[in-house]
Amino acid sequence: MYRRFYEGGMMGEGICDYTKSIIDLRRHMWMAGVEVELRRLIWQIAVVGKYISAKIHEANRKLAGFKNIYGEDQLSLDRSTDEILKNQLQFSGFVREYASEEHDTIIKIGTGSEKYIVTADPLDGSSLVETNLAIGTIIGIHKESIFDTGKNTMVAALYITYGPLITMVYSAGKGTHEFVLNREGEYVLAQEDIQLKPKGNIFSPGGIRRDWLPEHARFIAKLEEEGYKLRYSGGLVPDINQLLIKKGGIFTYPALQKAPRGKLRLLFELQPMAFIMEQAGGRATDGREDILSLKVETLDQLAPIYIGSIAEIQMAEQFLPKKK
Ligand code: AFP
Numbered sequence: 001m002y003r004r005f006y007e008g009g010m011m012g013e014g015i016c017d018y019t020k021s022i023i024d025l026r027r028h029m030w031m032a033g034v035e036v037e038l039r040r041l042i043w044q045i046a047v048v049g050k051y052i053s054a055k056i057h058e059a060n061r062k063l064a065g066f067k068n069i070y071g072e073d074q075l076s077l078d079r080s081t082d083e084i085l086k087n088q089l090q091f092s093g094f095v096r097e098y099a100s101e102e103h104d105t106i107i108k109i110g111t112g113s114e115k116y117i118v119t120a121d122p123l124d125g126s127s128l129v130e131t132n133l134a135i136g137t138i139i140g141i142h143k144e145s146i147f148d149t150g151k152n153t154m155v156a157a158l159y160i161t162y163g164p165l166i167t168m169v170y171s172a173g174k175g176t177h178e179f180v181l182n183r184e185g186e187y188v189l190a191q192e193d194i195q196l197k198p199k200g201n202i203f204s205p206g207g208i209r210r211d212w213l214p215e216h217a218r219f220i221a222k223l224e225e226e227g228y229k230l231r232y233s234g235g236l237v238p239d240i241n242q243l244l245i246k247k248g249g250i251f252t253y254p255a256l257q258k259a260p261r262g263k264l265r266l267l268f269e270l271q272p273m274a275f276i277m278e279q280a281g282g283r284a285t286d287g288r289e290d291i292l293s294l295k296v297e298t299l300d301q302l303a304p305i306y307i308g309s310i311a312e313i314q315m316a317e318q319f320l321p322k323k324k
Contacts, residue, residue: 040092048084056123078122081123125237157170166180178190195281196310199311203251213254216252
């Protein structure tokens, strides 16, 4: 939708290099009519992704035998990426509260009059770092108190994937869009207004089969019977990103025998992914209710999740017990 504007020659007139056809993140958000403070905030977080990526590289050098030259104790990668994010947001001028997977309480930053509250899983999938699989940062942006439903409080969400490429997917409630960090350090538009197909052909099932509840096991058996391909990395960001880029399928981390709320965190992981997925024409439910209709009561609240294209979510709902 926005690309046409540029191709029509209205922007970049007179520029004869390849930048004419590039739509960077800031331009895109401006063209999409994202409110000025929100788009500055999203852009600042995207920039933090570059620092986090640098930190991951530093940690990988350590794994490869390099030592901190001063012999200092190093913070864990989760902690140091959290510090980077918090410090940057502190001086953004747009954030009054910061809730991170790394802290037990909400941290007040800024003067208190700023517009937004940010939730963060600064480095999701950090246990995968040493394996060199993709990992990510997950962000939710809220206007009102986070202790409500996502529907009432969220205005935007984004995630950054640190893989062979660094990519960023954001939604500010006007579609879901993918950007790639290019060699010049700009986030450039890769896919605009991503829309899932009604039905996909991949499934990513979390948890161990022996811990699944019988109804969930029957649902997974049905997917297998129908020929769905198994795609599970152990990192929520690359697994959700795969559904979006392949335009369909399902990711699930279900209720388990000994963990009826599953493993994943509603505020830090599920709400942002549900926001992004719904904007891409998909759905996210805990099996009974939409993820964005669940009220957040505590920072560490967990919920089961079924997220992806419409057909697979409906199929899951047929197997799972209805809400009483
Ligand atoms: P870590 O951050 O501890 O690596 O956990 C990753 C995660 O929270 C999420 O990104 C994955 O989808 C999920 O856990 C994987 O859990 P399993 O290891 O139980 O498959």
